[in-house]
Amino acid sequence: MTLDPLQGFKDYLPPDAGARSQLRSRWRAIARRAGFTELESPSVERLELFQVKSGEEIAKELFSFPDKGGRPVTLVAETTPQLARAFVERAKAEPLPVKWFTSARLWRYEEPQAGRTREFGQLNLDILGAPPPLPEVELLLTAARILDESGAEGLYDLRVNDRELAEGLGKSLGATDLGAFFRALDRSPKSGREAFERDLAGAGLSPEAIERLEADLATFGSGVPAPEAAAVLDGWLARGLPEPGPAGVARLKRIFELLDRTSLRDRVLLDLRIVRGFAYYTSSVFEAFDKKGEFRALLGGGRYDHLVELFGGPPTPACGLAIGDQTLERVLRANDAWPVGEPPVDTYVVAVTPAEQAVAFEVAETLRAQGISADLDLMGRPLSRQLKEAHRRQARRAILVGAKELARGTLLERDLTTGEQREILRSAPDGRGAHGVPPAPA
Numbered sequence: 001m002t003l004d005p006l007q008g009f010k011d012y013l014p015p016d017a018g019a020r021s022q023l024r025s026r027w028r029a030i031a032r033r034a035g036f037t038e039l040e041s042p043s044v045e046r047l048e049l050f051q052v053k054s055g056e057e058i059a060k061e062l063f064s065f066p067d068k069g070g071r072p073v074t075l076v077a078e079t080t081p082q083l084a085r086a087f088v089e090r091a092k093a094e095p096l097p098v099k100w101f102t103s104a105r106l107w108r109y110e111e112p113q114a115g116r117t118r119e120f121g122q123l124n125l126d127i128l129g130a131p132p133p134l135p136e137v138e139l140l141l142t143a144a145r146i147l148d149e150s151g152a153e154g155l156y157d158l159r160v161n162d163r164e165l166a167e168g169l170g171k172s173l174g175a176t177d178l179g180a181f182f183r184a185l186d187r188s189p190k191s192g193r194e195a196f197e198r199d200l201a202g203a204g205l206s207p208e209a210i211e212r213l214e215a216d217l218a219t220f221g222s223g224v225p226a227p228e229a230a231a232v233l234d235g236w237l238a239r240g241l242p243e244p245g246p247a248g249v250a251r252l253k254r255i256f257e258l259l260d261r262t263s264l265r266d267r268v269l270l271d272l273r274i275v276r277g278f279a280y281y282t283s284s285v286f287e288a289f290d291k292k293g294e295f296r297a298l299l300g301g302g303r304y305d306h307l308v309e310l311f312g313g314p315p316t317p318a319c320g321l322a323i324g325d326q327t328l329e330r331v332l333r334a335n336d337a338w339p340v341g342e343p344p345v346d347t348y349v350v351a352v353t354p355a356e357q358a359v360a361f362e363v364a365e366t367l368r369a370q371g372i373s374a375d376l377d378l379m380g381r382p383l384s385r386q387l388k389e390a391h392r393r394q395a396r397r398a399i400l401v402g403a404k405e406l407a408r409g410t411l412l413e414r415d416l417t418t419g420e421q422r423e424i425l426r427s428a429p430d431g432r433g434a435h436g437v438p439p440a441p442a
């Protein structure tokens with residue numbers, strides 16, 4: 001028998017768990033700073049919620065099972081359907097646009113690999129009620145801030161496309177199965193030339209059309225920088241793009257025009273290959289990848305203008321994205337940017353003899369109440385071992401609680417880097433009242 005975590009799951013031990021929760025707190029704070037408010041939903045749902053609203057890809061990966069009453073339920077694989085449901089409940093009361101974020105654990109029954117786990121965390125940012133292109137810009141700016149302030153600044157590019165443009169391109173190339181055409185594009189960075197050509201043929205493209213697309217991808221495939229996007233899009237339009245391609249071009253041009261005047265100018269690219277797996281995306285789609293292209297997507301998202309209606313709500317334009325914790329961790333680690341999880345304790349309080357134990361607790365508690373981290377011995381160790389432990393813990397200082405000093409209303413503060421000692425007032429163990437206290441007589 002093994003009691004190990006299940007395949008695709010893991011324990012996060014200190015200090016990594018601390019690093020992860022610090023990052024999550026930072027993400028939440030940045031979302032709030034950008035005017036998003038938090039939404040929290042269940043971790044287990046009716047199976048139908050995801051079978052009906054998410055499309056095939058997710059339906060295949062659901063971590064689902066019958067509950068004890070025999071009802072088909074599933075662990076939550078993505079939060080967008082829950083958000084749509086919550087929005088419908090609130091639709092009449094909420095002034096628009098609604099800007100919501102969720103920070104959730106999610107479960108997908110995928111084949112575990114490096115960076116692909118069965119349990120992972122996602123921060124979702126969604127804007128409901130506003131048409132393109134302003135929500136797209138706001139989401140990308142906020143996501144970039146989150147990645148930057150997590151330590152990934154300079155390590156990634158944002159990639160943007162539009163499904164209606166992709167649809168127009170597909171039709172212009174004679175695609176008869178648009179779903180297959182999208183999947184071929186989506187897989188193209190990984191699939192290799194032969195498989196890509198096979199996928200495209202399966203989508204109905206002739207050998208000449210495949211050649212034309214490959215020529216375009218050779219020129220634009222790795223992404224068009226924001227300042228050049230408008231000219232490239234106009235070029236496609238001039239070739240006579242079938243419907244609904246032109247609407248996609250117009251939207252993308254406005255998005256890139258705005259982004260070109262933000263800090264994202266140098267790190268946002270128009271990328272033909274981005275189409276995304278979810279069925280509900282209607283137009284804009286985005287992903288972010290590390291610059292070296294070593295890892296899977298850091299984030300994914302897009303516009304889903306019909307989902308709220310599918311849930312019985314009013315027609316509501318909507319757009320969102322999700323940042324995953326696993327890839328970000330891998331990118332940060334690969335670049336020595338993974339944060340220190342648990343900072344060392346500031347003060348280690350030492351009871352010189354067991355008689356001073358109660359005061360040691362009092363000192364630690366006073367410091368903690370002031371927001372200063374403090375720890376103390378719980379093993380009944382002698383003085384020397386307590387000091388050793390204070391060093392091992394890399395505390396900045398030790399406060400020694402001894403009978404002689406207590407009689408004078410003081411404590412002994414030892415700087416653990418320099419070894420210097422001074423007396424401080426027992427009533428102010430943070431050291432603020434220390435001035436003028438004479439050093440202890442030897």
Ligand code: AMP
Pocket residue numbers: 078108110115116117118119120122296297298299300301322323324325326327
């Ligand atoms: P998605 O929800 O598929 O659009 O993906 C959004 C983010 O979640 C991306 O950063 C993905 O890398 C991440 N993600 C999706 N599935 C997994 C998984 N099974 N394990 C780890 N990260 C994932």
